Amino acid sequence: MKILVLNGPNLNLLGQREPGIYGQTTLAEIEKALQQKAKGQGNELELRQSNIEGELVGWIQEARGSFDVIILNAAAYTHTSVALRDAIAASGVPTIEVHLSNIHAREEFRHKSLIAGVCVGQIAGFGANSYLLALDAAVNIKAKK
Ligand code: CA2
Secondary structure (H helix, E strand, C coil): CCEEEEEECCCCHHCCCCCHHEEEEECCHHHHHHHHHHHHHHEEEEEEECCHHHHHHHHHHHHHHCCCEEECCCHHHHHHHHHHHHHHHHHCCCCCEEECCCHHHHCHHHCCCCCHHCCCCEEEECCHHHHHHHHHHHHHHHCCC
């Protein structure tokens, strides 16, 4: 199975700033752990990060026909982007929403996810492990198909 892992704005700074909220693990370290786990599962991963909303939209559109599942941490765009929501719905690729922090236990503006309604499910609050749990969920989605 082919899985596309997308990370949104500022996640490239992980482990370098605000370790109190987002932990000390860098994005490169998360990606390495994901690659290792995916290899063990026999899955193929492609990992991308962008600070640009339109770039994320383009990647989601292009995923149709090329990827079986998308794992997406849309970061701040989670709470603002109708464009990302529409792209997920249009692509038809099952998408798992991921967050490092528990967005429901934080500021009120983070409680609302505009993408949640078009995703298969949401994994939030487990730090870097949220991504690894999402890989398990991806395998489960595929197995059910
Ligand atoms: O908890 C998550 O994974 C978030 O998607 C992270 C976003 C935030 O806007 C969402 O509400 C929840 C923020 C990502 C910014 O990451 C940084 C990492 C290090 C330093 C500064 C920002």
